[in-house]
Amino acid sequence: MAVVSSFLIDHFELFGLKQAWHLFTKTEAHITEFATPSLYKLVRHPMMLGMILALWSTPLMNLGHLILSAGMTSYIVIGTLYEEKDLVRTFGEKYLHYKRTIPMLLPFFKLNKGSEQI
Structure with missing residues (x-):
């Protein structure tokens, strides 16, 4: 799912190859x-x-894998929150509308948080 999602958007831009080429x-x-291609219509961050x-x-699952999974999940959630701030700055109202209508990580599960600000 993560690899497919990277190719749905610009894979080369995602890894900085396009920027280096320019x-x-x-x-x-x-x-x-x-x-918002295919998987991005279900969740905002399919990767x-x-x-x-x-x-x-x-x-x-042993204790080491549990700690790794919990730590990486926390890191992913915190990172996506920061990424979304950047996406709102870049795409403005288009991304805010997308954010209001599509759940962040869990398909079919959206919290009503009221109005969002830029």
Whole structure:
């Protein structure tokens, strides 16, 4: 799920390869348009959901794996909150509308938090 999600958006921009290419060739990078392909219509962060599913889907979990899974899940949730602030700054009202209508990580589960501010 995480790998497929990265290809649904611009995979090369995600890993910084496109930015490095533009710097190397001294060309101007175009501004990416906001889009919500397939999995992004279910959750706002399908790559992170895929990582969480991979961490927690184990038939036997020892203490070390539990600590790793809990720590990485916390890191992912905190990181996506910071990422969303940047996305609101970049895409403005389009992303705020997306944020109000699509759940962050759990499909079909949306908390009503009232109005969001830029």
